[in-house]
Amino acid sequence: MKTNPQLPACISRIVLVGFMGAGKSTVGALLAQQLRWRFLDTDTVLETRVRATIAEIFAQQGEASFRQLESEVIRDLLSEHHLVLALGGGAVETAATREALLNSPETCIVFLEATLEIMISRCEQQPGAALRPVLNDRERLRSRFEDRLPHYRNAHLVIQTAQLTPDETSQQILAAVSAFLKENTLA
Ligand SMILES: Nc1ncnc2c1ncn2[C@@H]1O[C@H](COP(=O)(O)OP(=O)(O)OP(=O)(O)O)[C@@H](O)[C@H]1O
Numbered sequence: 065m066k067t068n069p070q071l072p073a074c075i076s077r078i079v080l081v082g083f084m085g086a087g088k089s090t091v092g093a094l095l096a097q098q099l100r101w102r103f104l105d106t107d108t109v110l111e112t113r114v115r116a117t118i119a120e121i122f123a124q125q126g127e128a129s130f131r132q133l134e135s136e137v138i139r140d141l142l143s144e145h146h147l148v149l150a151l152g153g154g155a156v157e158t159a160a161t162r163e164a165l166l167n168s169p170e171t172c173i174v175f176l177e178a179t180l181e182i183m184i185s186r187c188e189q190q191p192g193a194a195l196r197p198v199l200n201d202r203e204r205l206r207s208r209f210e211d212r213l214p215h216y217r218n219a220h221l222v223i224q225t226a227q228l229t230p231d232e233t234s235q236q237i238l239a240a241v242s243a244f245l246k247e248n249t250l251a
Pocket residue numbers: 082083084085086087088089090091107150151152153154186187190225226227228229230233
């Protein structure tokens with residue numbers, strides 16, 4: 065695990081970033097349970113808000129429109145406390161989203177890292193893989209991954225997940241942030 069020096073003095077929300085299949089949704093739910101915080105996933109919040117699936121939004125409105133909606137959802141959720149938030153894999157592509165994340169006080173950003181091959185294989189084992197627009201645009205997948213990496217790496221914590229279970233990943237995050245939690249929410 066790599067820890068960047070600028071971890072916030074107080075943490076009242078944890079945001080998980082990383083490519084599709086990094087484990088943001090899986091680990092985020094576990095982490096929130098352990099902290100007794102709320103867990104939200106921007107993909108799910110967006111789908112509920114727009115009353116359409118991500119595949120439908122991509123097909124009907126295009127990716128630029130999806131990114132705009134995603135950025136609005138993230139901006140809104142960054143005002144919540146005691147929240148673990150899993151971001152969509154491509155959220156860091158949007159400059160306004162990156163800015164909102166880096167300027168959000170008391171927010172700890174955690175990058176879940178693995179190789180592209182491992183993450184593709186994790187995604188392919190999930191139901192609905194055939195409907196995922198970015199996953200299925202295979203020609204652009206590696207360049208998207210490489211373009212996003214420097215943004216993911218701006219996170220406060222970087223965790224290599226390839227050799228870990230989701231529970232071990234969650235435990236590593238807890239160990240790294242527990243001294244910084246604003247309130248003692250651990251049992
Ligand atoms: N060490 C690990 N950490 C996290 N997930 C793992 C790990 N090993 C295997 N997995 C599996 O990989 C999958 C990760 O998928 P998940 O939906 O959590 O990723 P995601 O980062 O939220 O992706 P997306 O950007 O597509 O929403 C899950 O099925 C999970 O069980």
